[in-house]
Amino acid sequence: MRQVVKKVRLGLNSRLGFFILAVLLFSVKSYIAYRTKFNLGVKGSMQELLLALNPLPFAILLFGLALYMRGRKSYWFMIGIDAILSTWLFSNILYYREFSDFLTFNLMKGSSSVSTNLSKSIAGILKPTDFLVFLDVALLIIFVAFKWIKMDTNPFKLRYAATISALAVVLFGANLSLAESDRSGLLTRTFDNNYIVKYLGLEAYTVYDGVKTTKNNTTKANANSSDLASVQNYLKKNRISPNIQYSGVAKGKNVFVIHLESLQQFMIDYKVNGQEIMPNIDKLYHENDTLSFDNFYNQVGQGKTADAELMLENSLFGLPEGAAMITDGTTNTFQAAPAILDQKGYTTASFHGDVPSFWNRDNAYKSWGYDYFFSKDYYKNADKAKYNVGYGMKDKIFLRDSAQYIQQLPQPFYAKLITVTNHYPYILDSKNKSIDAFDTGDSTVDPYAQTAHYLDQSVGEFMSYLKKTGLDKNSMIVMYGDHYGISNNHKPAIAKLLGKKKVTNYDLANFQKVPFMIHMPGLKGGINHTYGGEIDVLPTILNLLGVKNQDTIQFGQDLLAPNRNQTVAFRNGDFVSPTYTKYGGDVYDSQTGKELKHLSAKQKVAVDNLQNHVTTELSASDKVVNGDLLRFYQPKGFKKVIKSDFNYKESVGVKKLKKAEKDDPTSVKAKNNGKSTMSDYQTDAPELKSSK
Incomplete structure (x- = not known):
């Protein structure tokens, strides 16, 4: 036994031995993190093998660069590489825990636009075990610093270093080949x-994302009208043709779009300890003059709220990485709801109680054609700490x-109007809490x-x-949960x-439902069971307003x-569809929720057709957004923004409102003989009472 220990120590005292130790520690650490910190849906022995194998190629390649160096420098270079890769793994663990996705270059590019209050979010996400990803780095430093492993300063032969680099490439080739055999079109579909x-592993994913980002940037530069x-x-x-029965029923009406931050459909009619959580929204949901949709899904990606806004107002999907409002909101051409309605005689405005740069709104909204953007600068109370929570002003x-x-x-x-209080990490002071928390035992979920x-x-x-001022009688109110x-x-x-007792991927798919309702006095309402999502909102609203929408570039349907x-x-x-649901790699019968592990020939054709439709859509x-293709197309009657x-x-903005009151005295205030209606607004916000 002593001889074995002696040989191992002797081996570790060589540069090759230290390299092998560093690679193995990093690979084992990565595998454990993949299994415990992410939900990758590993199934079968092949996927398990690949999960264990995939950290090796890049670890060997990157750590192996140190073998080309001389002396002590090579040891510290290996430790430095380990520290960088571990930090990247740590960052992805934190991001994944809340967003179920991995960091991208586009997301990091726009991080300055979404950084408000992130420290509170990170504090809620962080777990002590997350720091174990740095354990191997600490061990290597200790081994070297205390000379438990002696540094080998002898030159390492160049041909051996080159052989190790070649081994990394061969291993990655084998990894990719096995991956493609298990999932055809892995990198293309x-x-x-x-x-x-x-x-392929986190490191390969990072390279893949970098290549994809560069390719997308090149695509925009080389795009032309033929790409459309x-x-x-x-x-x-x-x-398809819109519903004629509803065409123009809201023509000339005001439109309120109320953004219900992070609100999910399961909360409709939900009670905690016998108390209704959302009595006001529930009442509206069930009213006869409200069109409510109980199979309406969020379709966001990494952009979350930004993706929801993009879909609602453009009927374009967010990108698979990052947020299009940040990466393309300033430069791209859009034909959005604000511009369309502005050219039909509407005044258009967005309201958000945080900084105007959040999600790059101050630039994206100009591209969309908003007349006004009332951000934090317009609100006197916005800078007072007690009036703020999470990502902006408290909703009341x-x-x-x-x-x-x-x-x-x-x-x-x-x-x-974009509300924010119901945003993770669901922080609310005791004065504003008037209902019990959930009792799931999950401290993140319960305050929701x-x-x-x-x-x-x-x-x-x-x-x-709205009722006191009479605005409700002349307005269509649209409410939606963004994600x-x-x-x-x-x-x-x-x-x-x-x-x-346990949730399946079918349950998780349906957990993506969010509320969507359209309320207007005299509207023929009811609960509609059609399957749809945020991409379908714009065509639906335009039809209700009587706006022709037959030659636009929009991917939704009424x-x-x-x-x-x-x-x-x-x-x-x-x-998801009325027939089949595919989520997390599993396929289900949408009506029964039963998993279809072995598809019949007929079922496989049906599922493949649905998948092809989704992939093509x-x-x-993505081609429209990445190529900025709307710059080459203009619908009839639409003027470029x-x-x-x-x-x-x-x-x-204030000066513009005053001018409008003189030139176009149609506002609520103007029709009230120039008198403010603010006395009609009653709120029980304790912060405002204490101010008085």
Whole structure:
């Protein structure tokens, strides 16, 4: 035994021995992290083998660079590489825990636009065991610093170093070959980053993302009008006529789009300890003049809220990596709802109680043609700490303070209000908590009931204001949840919330449902069971407003059309439909929820057809965004947006409102003989009471 230990120590005292130790420690650490920190859906012995194998090629290649160096430098270079790769792994663990995805270059490029209050989010995500990814780095430093491993300063032969580099390339080739045999088209047909990491590893995924990002940038530079042909052919084949019965029923009405941050469909009619969590939203959901959709899904990717906004107002999908509002919002040409309605006589405005640069809104909104953007600069209370939580102003204060500008907008107007209090990590002070938390035992999930209840109270106060001012009679109110609030990484808590012992991928697919409702006095409402998603909102709203929409580049379909395609594409390439659901690699019967492990020939054809439709749709939309193809196309009657026409500075916006009151006295305030309606807005926000 002593002889074995002696030989091992002797081996470790050589540069090759230290290299092998570093590679093995890193690879074992990576495998353990893949299995315990991510949800990669590993199935079968082949995938298990690949998961264990995939850290090796890049570890051998990168650590092996040190073998070309002389003396002590090579040892510290290996430790440095290990530290960098470990930091990257650590960062992805934190990001994945909340967003079920991996970091991308586009996401990091826009990180400055979404960094507000991230420290609070990270504090809630972080676990002590996450720091174990640095254990191998610490061990190597200790071994060298305390001379438990002696540094070998003898030159390492160049041909041996080259052989090790070649071995890394061969191993990666074998890894890729085995991966392709298990999943054909891994690098060409995959929208889900989980697959890349599962089969090839985090380092390979990073290289893949870098190549893809560079390729997309090149695509935009080289794009031309001919690239639109395939997109237009696809849209022509899939275009349907809107529902004539509903065409123009809201013509000339104001439009309120209320963004219900992170709100999920399961919360409708949900109770905690016998108390209804969202009585105001539930009441609206069930009213006879509300069109409510119970099979409406979020379709966001990494962009989350930004993706939801992009889909709602452009009927274009977000990108598979990063957020298009950040990467393309400033430079791309868009034909968005604000511009379309502005050219139909509408005043268009967006309201958000945080900094204007958040998600690059201050630039993207100019590209979309918003007349006004009321951001943090417009709100006197925005800088007071007690008025803020999470990612901006508390909803009750935000909606109350937004009313002062709403009353000044010339009618008809299109106004989007973005709430934020129901945003992770669901922080709310005790004065504003008026309902019990969930009791799942998950400290991240449980406060969700309290912030959702607060959001509901805020909406109730806003709706009361609309009724008192008469705005409700002349407005169409659209409410939507932008994305999930509880990520799939909280499966035990989700199971408890849904009353199940264990959740399947079918349950998780349906957990992606978010509320969507359209309310207007006299509207023929009811609960609609059609399958749809955020991509379908714009065509639906335009039809209700009587706006012709037959030659636009939009990928959604009117949710009320009887012959619409009900296949809902998720950003990662999965889908739901009335017949089949595919989620996390598993296929289910949508009506029974039964997993279909062995598809019949007929079922396989049906599922393949659905998958081809989804893949084609996502690819076509990506082609439009990545190539900035709308610059080559202009629908009939649509005028190109001139971004320089818009200025969202507070001084400019206030001056513009005053001028509009004289030139176009159609606002609520103008019709109230110039008197403010703010006395009609009643809120029980404790912060405002204490201020008084």
